Amino acid sequence: MQLAQSQCSDDSSQWCRTILDWTNNPWLANYSKLLIATPLKVLSIIVLAFLVRYALHKIITKLSRTNGQPPRLLQPLRERNGDSVSGETLAEQRSQRARTLGSVLKSIVSFVIFGFAAIYILQEFGVNLGPLIASAGVVGVALGFGAQNLVRDFLSGMFMMVEDQYGVGDWVDLGEATGTVETVGLRVTTLRDVNGTVWYVRNGEILRVGNSSQGYAVAVVDLPIAHSSDVRRAQEVAEAVSGTAAQCEPLSKDVLAKPEMLGINQITSDTITLRLTAKVRPGQQWAVQRLLRAEIKRAYDEADIKPPYPAGRLMPDSGEQQ
Secondary structure, three states: OHHHHHHHHOOOOOHHHHHHHHHOOHHHHHOHHHHHHHHHHHHHHHHHHHHHHHHHHHHHHHHHOOOOOOOHHHOOOOOOOOOOOOHHHHHHHHHHHHHHHHHHHHHHHHHHHHHHHHHHHHHHOOOOHHHHHHHHHHHHHHHHHHOHHHHHHHHHHHHHHHHOOOOOOOEEEOOOOEEEEEEEOOOEEEEEOOOOOEEEEEHHHOOOOEEOOOOOEEEEEEEEEOOOOOHHHHHHHHHHHHHHHHOOOOOOOOEOOOOEEEEEEEEOOOOEEEEEEEEEOOOOHHHHHHHHHHHHHHHHHHOOOOOOOOOOOOOHHHOOOO
């Protein structure tokens, strides 16, 4: 007992003497710091880390919500789209971007909080962190040289998200792969092309981005006609038909402005090609092109505007048998 009391007198935490007074057990008092004080501190650190993490996650979630308004998380960032897209499309893109950034921020917050919690827990067990940190620094430098591509992918992914170069659902051209974006991660972007093939593109390897879904898209319709056709009449018919079709379902919800006839785009020995363009919602240019071609083809048939004939074939009224 005297030995225990002498040891307890040197115990600055007072746990030894407190336990000795409560239990009158010298062994339990001598190991009170290891068996009681340290576990309680470790538990407190873990509980505090989870509480801080929960609070910060709630704040990030709140900032990521739209509630009919632009997410507050995006206010310091550059807005990708202007008034050229519908409110519904713009709200969906804002919501997706806010969720992506919120998910990344939550991951970073969790990593930082639990990292500091682990350091404090090791300190409670008397682990000397000096040599450990020095060793980690040497290992980190070695891994840094070996994982340069991984670091580059991560940084590129962060800048892509912050700058909002593309998002899920956008049709993009990333150089080696073209298709619809399915996922945007910190290291890899996933695309699906028109054939259904899934492409995994490392963010650090993306040198340029061609996005066909930002703001608005342009449906380009090329109309080949024969040299014998009345060009002015063909232009008038195409412009009138496309303008009427753009105001009716199903094109009315996708076409943002009246289609514009640009005129003759190309002249070859067999064909005169007219070009018509229409400003449409992002990602809808191909569907609009197909529908406009069908409507204009029907109108050309009714107006007797002839299509070009393949090379080597003669017109029906040339006198030769077909």
